[in-house]
Amino acid sequence: MCELLGMSANVPTDICFSFAGLMRRGGQTGPHRDGWGIAFYEGKGCRSFHDPAPSAESEIARLVSRYSIKSCTVISHIRRANRGRVSLENTHPFTRELWGRMWTFAHNGQLKGIKDRILTFYEPVGSTDSEHAFCWLLDQIRMQYPEPPKTTGGLMKLIRHLAADLGTLGVFNMLLSDGRYLWCHCATNLAWLTRKAPFGAATLLDADMSVDFSQETTPNDVVTVIATRPLTRDEAWTVMQPGQMAVFRSGALVTR
Amino acid sequence: MCELLGMSANVPTDICFSFAGLMRRGGQTGPHRDGWGIAFYEGKGCRSFHDPAPSAESEIARLVSRYSIKSCTVISHIRRANRGRVSLENTHPFTRELWGRMWTFAHNGQLKGIKDRILTFYEPVGSTDSEHAFCWLLDQIRMQYPEPPKTTGGLMKLIRHLAADLGTLGVFNMLLSDGRYLWCHCATNLAWLTRKAPFGAATLLDADMSVDFSQETTPNDVVTVIATRPLTRDEAWTVMQPGQMAVFRSGALVTR
Numbered sequence: 001m002c003e004l005l006g007m008s009a010n011v012p013t014d015i016c017f018s019f020a021g022l023m024r025r026g027g028q029t030g031p032h033r034d035g036w037g038i039a040f041y042e043g044k045g046c047r048s049f050h051d052p053a054p055s056a057e058s059e060i061a062r063l064v065s066r067y068s069i070k071s072c073t074v075i076s077h078i079r080r081a082n083r084g085r086v087s088l089e090n091t092h093p094f095t096r097e098l099w100g101r102m103w104t105f106a107h108n109g110q111l112k113g114i115k116d117r118i119l120t121f122y123e124p125v126g127s128t129d130s131e132h133a134f135c136w137l138l139d140q141i142r143m144q145y146p147e148p149p150k151t152t153g154g155l156m157k158l159i160r161h162l163a164a165d166l167g168t169l170g171v172f173n174m175l176l177s178d179g180r181y182l183w184c185h186c187a188t189n190l191a192w193l194t195r196k197a198p199f200g201a202a203t204l205l206d207a208d209m210s211v212d213f214s215q216e217t218t219p220n221d222v223v224t225v226i227a228t229r230p231l232t233r234d235e236a237w238t239v240m241q242p243g244q245m246a247v248f249r250s251g252a253l254v255t256r
Numbered sequence: 257m258c259e260l261l262g263m264s265a266n267v268p269t270d271i272c273f274s275f276a277g278l279m280r281r282g283g284q285t286g287p288h289r290d291g292w293g294i295a296f297y298e299g300k301g302c303r304s305f306h307d308p309a310p311s312a313e314s315e316i317a318r319l320v321s322r323y324s325i326k327s328c329t330v331i332s333h334i335r336r337a338n339r340g341r342v343s344l345e346n347t348h349p350f351t352r353e354l355w356g357r358m359w360t361f362a363h364n365g366q367l368k369g370i371k372d373r374i375l376t377f378y379e380p381v382g383s384t385d386s387e388h389a390f391c392w393l394l395d396q397i398r399m400q401y402p403e404p405p406k407t408t409g410g411l412m413k414l415i416r417h418l419a420a421d422l423g424t425l426g427v428f429n430m431l432l433s434d435g436r437y438l439w440c441h442c443a444t445n446l447a448w449l450t451r452k453a454p455f456g457a458a459t460l461l462d463a464d465m466s467v468d469f470s471q472e473t474t475p476n477d478v479v480t481v482i483a484t485r486p487l488t489r490d491e492a493w494t495v496m497q498p499g500q501m502a503v504f505r506s507g508a509l510v511t512r
Contacts, residue, residue: 051303
């Protein structure tokens with residue numbers, strides 16, 4: 001199983017603390033040795049770091065966990081390969097452009113028969129189920145909305161419907177973002193936590209590391225973290241139910 | 257003016273030496289303080305690093321110049337902004353998927369009226385002339401070849417024609433790659449150099465740094481480096497002529 005990590009915040013926030021916990025699971029406290037990746041949005045820009053090497057041993061992962069890249073939306077993934085060999089092109093998150101925005105996608109699970117679904121605009125570069133599912137999903141959105149919709153109600157409904165449809169093919173834990181919204185679909189494991197004032201302290205489950213968020217934040221900050229499993233021992237995580245969708249924007253839950 | 261750097265090689269080769277020279281031009285020996293980026297192909301995979309901060313001060317640039325990422329095709333760019341503000345989404349190289357391959361593009365120059373050209377499949381995320389030109393170029397390729405062509409003759413001709421067309425709008429020094437080919441179009445400044453056996457020593461123009469390639473290579477290695485201006489003082493660079501195109505694959509010049 002792979003591990004997912006996402007963040008949605010109302011102010012540019014670094015993800016160093018959560019990422020430090022996640023990267024330990026990549027070959028040290030966990031078995032996910034088959035690469036890792038992370039995408040940061042900064043305004044409309046999106047930069048990502050990918051490494052087919054285990055995150056616990058990756059020099060790039062050390063840079064990312066040390067170097068404070070501040071972002072309002074982050075998607076990260078560490079991989080335990082089941083479909084598709086260990087290689088750079090099979091390393092999540094995947095990115096494609098739609099409507100002049102970069103969309104980013106990471107997935108945990110397997111989808112039986114996904115490669116039978118016909119693709120139109122987007123084609124996978126690698127050989128994973130996941131990238132095929134992402135291309136199919138963006139194809140469907142693009143066919144329904146060749147131009148960006150003026151209101152988001154229909155788009156929200158469509159993405160919920162597409163995620164549920166993909167969920168019928170197997171296990172579909174997903175993080176998806178266009179830089180503004182963060183769509184989280186739970187099949188088996190996904191939990192989230194919103195940090196806001198009054199801020200307290202938190203201790204990682206996977207590393208001997210604590211942080212006092214009251215020292216790091218301003219009273220108006222709202223930061224939501226989503227992960228396959230809770231990352232801290234002393235905070236109240238909301239564990240999502242199978243088939244559930246949660247959508248965040250600027251740190252706040254906008255629909256579920 | 258921005259600085260371009262490209263590499264094409266027949267074996268995965270690190271670009272640390274050339275990149276060390278280039279990054280000094282980003283705010284130290286040169287005036288290109290407005291961000292930088294680099295894309296490395298590894299098989300079909302492509303990973304890129306982008307930073308809107310000056311390369312001479314960038315922690316990510318230090319990682320890239322120190323950490324030996326081996327690749328057969330590289331495109332890098334350091335930016336002096338003239339169109340489009342300094343931001344992540346305006347930082348080259350730009351990337352889009354076509355035919356299940358990641359295409360990468362970096363440009364130096366300005367193109368008057370480029371934004372009047374209508375786009376179909378690809379849309380810019382940022383506000384630069386360059387990204388609009390890239391989207392238009394891929395659009396034209398995709399319209400001509402909805403499926404990847406079986407032979408490359410027509411594609412080579414098309415890209416040459418499109419680059420010449422863009423060249424009529426202003427200054428169009430370009431590096432473009434699909435991971436196999438590296439297309440180089442010269443408007444004003446572009447020079448290249450092929451290193452192969454017998455290998456010798458080289459000294460950077462911008463930094464006090466030498467390398468003896470005979471210690472770093474095998475006799476079969478063929479590595480071509482393309483840059484806005486020659487990077488070394490003691491090698492025979494081929495300075496390209498205005499309007500000239502050079503295409504490399506596996507380090508070798510395949511057509512010009």
